Amino acid sequence: MTKNRNPLSAREILARNLKDMRGKLGLSQEALADMAGLHRTYVGSVERAERNISIDNIERLAKALNVHTSSLLME
Amino acid sequence: MTKNRNPLSAREILARNLKDMRGKLGLSQEALADMAGLHRTYVGSVERAERNISIDNIERLAKALNVHTSSLLME
Numbered sequence: 252m253t254k255n256r257n258p259l260s261a262r263e264i265l266a267r268n269l270k271d272m273r274g275k276l277g278l279s280q281e282a283l284a285d286m287a288g289l290h291r292t293y294v295g296s297v298e299r300a301e302r303n304i305s306i307d308n309i310e311r312l313a314k315a316l317n318v319h320t321s322s323l324l325m326e
Numbered sequence: 327m328t329k330n331r332n333p334l335s336a337r338e339i340l341a342r343n344l345k346d347m348r349g350k351l352g353l354s355q356e357a358l359a360d361m362a363g364l365h366r367t368y369v370g371s372v373e374r375a376e377r378n379i380s381i382d383n384i385e386r387l388a389k390a391l392n393v394h395t396s397s398l399l400m401e
Contacts, residue, residue: 261385261395303380306399310336320336321399324381 261324265309266300268323272316273298286315336399340384341375343398347391348373361390 259267273283280298281291288311296302297312306320313320334342348358355373356366363386371377372387381395388395 261381261388264395265381303382305378305380306336306340306384307378309381313336319399319401320339321396321401324394324396324399326394326396 259326260300262300262303264326265304265323266298268325269294269312269316270298272318272323276316283312283315287311334401335375337375337378339401340379340398341373343400344369344387344391345373347393347398351391358387358390362386 273280278286280294284291284294287294287308289308293302294312297304297308309323310320313323316323348355353361355369359366359369362369362383364383368377369387372379372383384398385395388398391398
């Protein structure tokens, strides 16, 4: 009878993927931030789904993780 | 001998997908903008890859087109 009334938002999906992919590569937030040309606290806030991140910055993170931009938004 | 040295940017992929999907649904920029709660000129600028659109607005457009957010960024 349960129904998923609250699917994950795009921000939440990105946050989870970012954390997972970063973790699998053994990178700290700071290391990923450096690779992407972003600030560590910014990466942290994206991983908490607090930021309305722009497409250019999603792309920077994807390039640093060596994945396609779209895969950061896949469930 | 040709090599693709300039893959499409995430903005350009989004622009193309948005235009294609909107066209297939027979929607004008204005109609899509209304459905997504955005302005027509804003949608136009996204379709020209001029805007550094945010994840929340990509999600609005995806919902209006009834596709997953990630599919707007797939090549």
